Amino acid sequence: MTRHALAIGLSRALACALLLPAGVALAAPDTTTDAATAIAGDPKDLDAVVVQGEIAYRNRTDDTAPVLSYDLEYFQRFEPNTVGDMVKRLPGAAFVGSDIGEYDGVQLRGLGGGYTQVLINGKQVPGAGDDRSFWVDRIPAEMVDRIEILRSNSANRSGDAMAGAINIVLRDAYAFDGSYLRVGVNRAFDGEVNPTFGAVTSGEALGGRVLAGVNVQDRYRAKNKRSDRFSDPSMDELVSFEDQVEVKDGRDYSGNVSYTVDVGETGRLGVDGFYVKTDRDITEVSFEEEYDDGEVITADVPGRSTVDQRNWGLGVEYRFDMAGGTTELGVDHARFEDDSVESEESYAYVDGEWDEAEGESLAIDAKDAETRFEIAHKRDLGAATEMEFGIDYRRKERDIDHTFYEWEAESEGDPVVYEIDGTVESVIEETRLDPYLMFSGRAGVLAWEAGLRLETTESEIRYVEDGESEGESRKDYDELLPSLHLKWDLTDADRLSLSLARSVKRPNFNELVPALLDGEFGDNDYIGNPQLDAETANGLDFGYERRLGRRGVFGVNLFYRDVSDLIELVNTGAPSEEAVATWEELAEDGEYASIEEAMAAEPADSFVFSSGNVGDGKVYGVEFDLSTPLTAFGMEHTGVFMNYAWVKSKVDDFLGERRFNDQARSTFNVGFIQDLPTVDASFGLSYRKQGDAYTRILAEEVTIRYGADLEAFVEKRFGDSVSVRLSASNLLDASKDEFFHKFDTLGDQIDRDYDEYELETEDAGPSYQLVMRWAF
Numbered sequence: 001m002t003r004h005a006l007a008i009g010l011s012r013a014l015a016c017a018l019l020l021p022a023g024v025a026l027a028a029p030d031t032t033t034d035a036a037t038a039i040a041g042d043p044k045d046l047d048a049v050v051v052q053g054e055i056a057y058r059n060r061t062d063d064t065a066p067v068l069s070y071d072l073e074y075f076q077r078f079e080p081n082t083v084g085d086m087v088k089r090l091p092g093a094a095f096v097g098s099d100i101g102e103y104d105g106v107q108l109r110g111l112g113g114g115y116t117q118v119l120i121n122g123k124q125v126p127g128a129g130d131d132r133s134f135w136v137d138r139i140p141a142e143m144v145d146r147i148e149i150l151r152s153n154s155a156n157r158s159g160d161a162m163a164g165a166i167n168i169v170l171r172d173a174y175a176f177d178g179s180y181l182r183v184g185v186n187r188a189f190d191g192e193v194n195p196t197f198g199a200v201t202s203g204e205a206l207g208g209r210v211l212a213g214v215n216v217q218d219r220y221r222a223k224n225k226r227s228d229r230f231s232d233p234s235m236d237e238l239v240s241f242e243d244q245v246e247v248k249d250g251r252d253y254s255g256n257v258s259y260t261v262d263v264g265e266t267g268r269l270g271v272d273g274f275y276v277k278t279d280r281d282i283t284e285v286s287f288e289e290e291y292d293d294g295e296v297i298t299a300d301v302p303g304r305s306t307v308d309q310r311n312w313g314l315g316v317e318y319r320f321d322m323a324g325g326t327t328e329l330g331v332d333h334a335r336f337e338d339d340s341v342e343s344e345e346s347y348a349y350v351d352g353e354w355d356e357a358e359g360e361s362l363a364i365d366a367k368d369a370e371t372r373f374e375i376a377h378k379r380d381l382g383a384a385t386e387m388e389f390g391i392d393y394r395r396k397e398r399d400i401d402h403t404f405y406e407w408e409a410e411s412e413g414d415p416v417v418y419e420i421d422g423t424v425e426s427v428i429e430e431t432r433l434d435p436y437l438m439f440s441g442r443a444g445v446l447a448w449e450a451g452l453r454l455e456t457t458e459s460e461i462r463y464v465e466d467g468e469s470e471g472e473s474r475k476d477y478d479e480l481l482p483s484l485h486l487k488w489d490l491t492d493a494d495r496l497s498l499s500l501a502r503s504v505k506r507p508n509f510n511e512l513v514p515a516l517l518d519g520e521f522g523d524n525d526y527i528g529n530p531q532l533d534a535e536t537a538n539g540l541d542f543g544y545e546r547r548l549g550r551r552g553v554f555g556v557n558l559f560y561r562d563v564s565d566l567i568e569l570v571n572t573g574a575p576s577e578e579a580v581a582t583w584e585e586l587a588e589d590g591e592y593a594s595i596e597e598a599m600a601a602e603p604a605d606s607f608v609f610s611s612g613n614v615g616d617g618k619v620y621g622v623e624f625d626l627s628t629p630l631t632a633f634g635m636e637h638t639g640v641f642m643n644y645a646w647v648k649s650k651v652d653d654f655l656g657e658r659r660f661n662d663q664a665r666s667t668f669n670v671g672f673i674q675d676l677p678t679v680d681a682s683f684g685l686s687y688r689k690q691g692d693a694y695t696r697i698l699a700e701e702v703t704i705r706y707g708a709d710l711e712a713f714v715e716k717r718f719g720d721s722v723s724v725r726l727s728a729s730n731l732l733d734a735s736k737d738e739f740f741h742k743f744d745t746l747g748d749q750i751d752r753d754y755d756e757y758e759l760e761t762e763d764a765g766p767s768y769q770l771v772m773r774w775a776f
Contacts, residue, residue: 043177043202043209051723051775052076055639055673055682057551058627059146064440064449065485066151066497066541066557068625072144077673078686078713079184079727079769081196081217083168084137086147088688091625092164092645093149094664096693096704100223100736101729101764104135108149108163109559109619110647110663110693115505117150117161120168121272124158125313126336126368126396130510136166138276138311140215142182142198143256145171151557152485152499152541155438155451156376156388159481162503162537162561163619170274172258173209176202180775186220189730189765192249194218196771208261208269215255219280221248223764232754233741239756240290242301250280250307266321273314280307284344295350303344310337325379328390331372338366345407345416357409361418365401370394385441388451394432398509401425425464426513432457449485454478455504461512461530471514473530479504492547499541507532507567511611516577521569522699522744522755523578523606533613537561552628563617568653569698570612571746579604605745609698614652619660621647637675641686644668654746658696662704665691671711680717685710699749701741707734721775728768735763 056073068091075086084103087093094107105113113133118125120139127134150157150165157165182198195218202211225244231237256274263269284303289296315332345359376390402425405418438451456478463471483501490496513528520526543557575583583598592598625643629636645667649660671686689708695701713727740758743749 043175045176045178051717051720051773055629055637055675057629057639057641058553058625060545060547060553064447064487064497065154066499066543068149068151068555069146070148071146072141074627075141077682077684077715077725077727078711078729079725079771080141081186081219081769082137082141083139083144083147084135086141086144087136087166089641089643089669089686090147090149090166091623091643091669092621092647092667093166094667094690094693096662096664096690099221099764100706100734100762101221101767102137104137105129105133106136106166107662107664108166109561109621109645110649110665110667111163111619111660112662114508115161115163117158117165118168119165120274120313120334121170121315122157122167123313123315123332123334123372124370124394125311125334126370126398127311128309128336128338128366131508132160132506136168138252138278138309139168139274140198140217140252140254140276142200142215143170143213143254143274145169145175151543151559152539153453153481153483153501153503154449154485155436155453155481155483156390158392158394158434159453159455159479159502159504160506162505162535162539162563170256170258170272171200171202171211171213172260172270172272173202173211174258174260174270176200176211178202178775180773182771182773184769184771186218187768188220188222189767190222192220192222194220196769202258206259206261208259211256211258213256215252217252219248219250219252219278221764222246223762225760225762227758227760229756229758231757233757235757238291240288242286242288244284244286246282246284248280248282250278252279253277263318263320268319270317270319271315273312275312276310278307278309281305282307297348297350297355298352299346299348301344301346303342305342306340308339311335323377323379325377328374328376328378330374330376333369333371335370336366336368338364340364343405343418354412357412357414359407359416359418361405361407363401363403363405365403366399368396368398370396381439381441383441384443385439388438388440390436392432392434392436394430394434396428396430396432398428399425400427422466423464424466424515426509426515427460427462427464428509428512429460430457431459445489447487447489449483451483453481453483455481457506457534459512459530461514463513463515465515471530473514475512475531477533479534479536494547495545497541497543497545499539501539503537503539503561505535505537507534507611511567516608518577521609521697522742522748523576524698524745525576525578525606525608526569527572527608527610529610529612532567532611533565535563535565535567535613537563537619548628549631552626552631554626554628555624557623559619559621559623561619563619565613566615566617566651567611568614568651569609570614571654572608572610574608575599575604576606576608578606605747607746617649617651617660619647619649619663621645637677639673639675640670641672642670653696654698655696655750659694661695661697662693664693667691681715683712683714685712687711698746699743701749703739705737705739707736708732709734722772724770724772726768726770728766730764730766733763733765735761737761 059069080086108116114131118134148167179201184196198215200213227242229240254276259271282305286301288299313334317330319328343361347357348355373393378388404421406421407418434455436453440449481502486498488496517526540560545555586598587595623645630638668689673684675682693704710731711729715725717723738760742756
């Protein structure tokens, strides 16, 4: 724990400050915060959520830091199934790499998923992505109270949110009262029909308030994919093609609970938990045809995956008045588990005659757990100033086992019998101790917040292959993260905000593991680097927001991130396994007297690459959002929604300047809702378009393009307790199109000497949903 010495010292100092008697200058004995009444307002009736009398718009928060807040009612008319369906409508939220019609790894400001922090109830949660991302399509929309976009860091929150953070706030017992059922069916474009069910109840129980919700969704997605592969971008020579039908068919089970009880005169105890289980079968049926020296090679390529993933979390918080202020203690544990199997087989024929049959399978056993302890204290310093300080302790362990299997037939019709081909295990442990100190206040029309957070990290990486340890390494680092937020209320309607904050992005897990991957990039190999430093960024956000009438809001925000210690691919200079095998073959064939002579005569053209901290990068752009009724035009029952984000970036890699990989150039959402109060009905449309994204890595360059998505709904309400809603998505039959430029070596990539040029298109067709909600 030597690297934590400074953090421990600061933590002790903060703890001493917490214990100061209320009579000293820092304390304000006459203005203590009553924890039992810290959250104002009565619980919201759930029947108002089910049967909406008014159109919901974006909230205008009182936070000094730049926060956009959207209640579930903002999204609900279009019947989102998951948080991903909700987030896709938010300013600057892109989904690059997701299958058509799916929204899993969210990317704010167009940056990769690892740059966007996803929180549940303000807490970090582990996820499936090697880039530390959390798949937001795992959380059903029915569990959510609201979603917040936190555009800039504050000292009382973990700083690994370079692009920003998305906070998924689940419904809690204190905020809601009542019960309702949700029953519906989904119909896919191929005629498949699947049910969906949800139930929520909240009220007084066990001396406090309890909320419980369950949700069961049959998740079905079918798509068609076509790949055409050419010798080069001229497309004069078709090398091969592939037709594929993929079906994802499964069921998600989820639930959440919340219990809140007042303790004594000032205390409040809260317990919350959630559980999400994903069971899914993925089948792929492919037909491939390849042309090689006059021969026609065809192959049937069936693939199958079984997905069994679980996310769950449990947290306890206790808040009470103490030492002239309010103290909060918290402990939470979150876990992600994955027991999945992927397999693919190939049955190949040459000019109609059987040639070969083989298969590969991968079994994944992954566990990622995070435990967190927190203590925080707020106190009034007088003169409209508040101080907050605290300590976060986090412990993370990520353990992944990969077991590889293979099968090869000796003759046609042989049974499929897989044999083990090796095992790989990686374990990454991280321990963090993060003290922080923050001041906030108001002086007339100016509100301000200033803070400092020290994040200390101790990490240990272990790698085991076929039961033998292949490496173990430690890496410790500290990051000091200052933040400053200013907010000016120019008028009752107009507001300016300025945020300056330093943020951090820790390396992807696969970048840390010292495992040699043969042929990871064309003929080039890859090995992880456990000594990577974290990326850091100095960020600026400058925004203007105007209230339009009673409920409307318009906002514009400019942002800039100056990134240091950027992680990119670097050449270690060591020859690849392919190069070594070539030298050995030349020596064995007698063309050279020794391997050393072959190496000298024919230098390597493929190498072992790794990840390294190479330099700087820049990200900048502008974001607009509008959410308002058209009352000024005499259309108070018409609500319009629009947001647009334009982003750009600059990175230098092994070939020169480019954008950040997978950064969508823009995102655009526009739509309207028309309420018809005289007949208790409403309808609306929503249109979404995401700009192109470009990725350049060693031996491959890809452009990804998504078609536009049009959604619609029509709703009928029956009294105060029942609503029926029909919604439709992907009405424009959008496609996902990818353009691959593939090479064998870096030299080939520089010379544009192609191994293959591929066009890949997938589409999934429209889908429909009929849902009834009943409040009681």
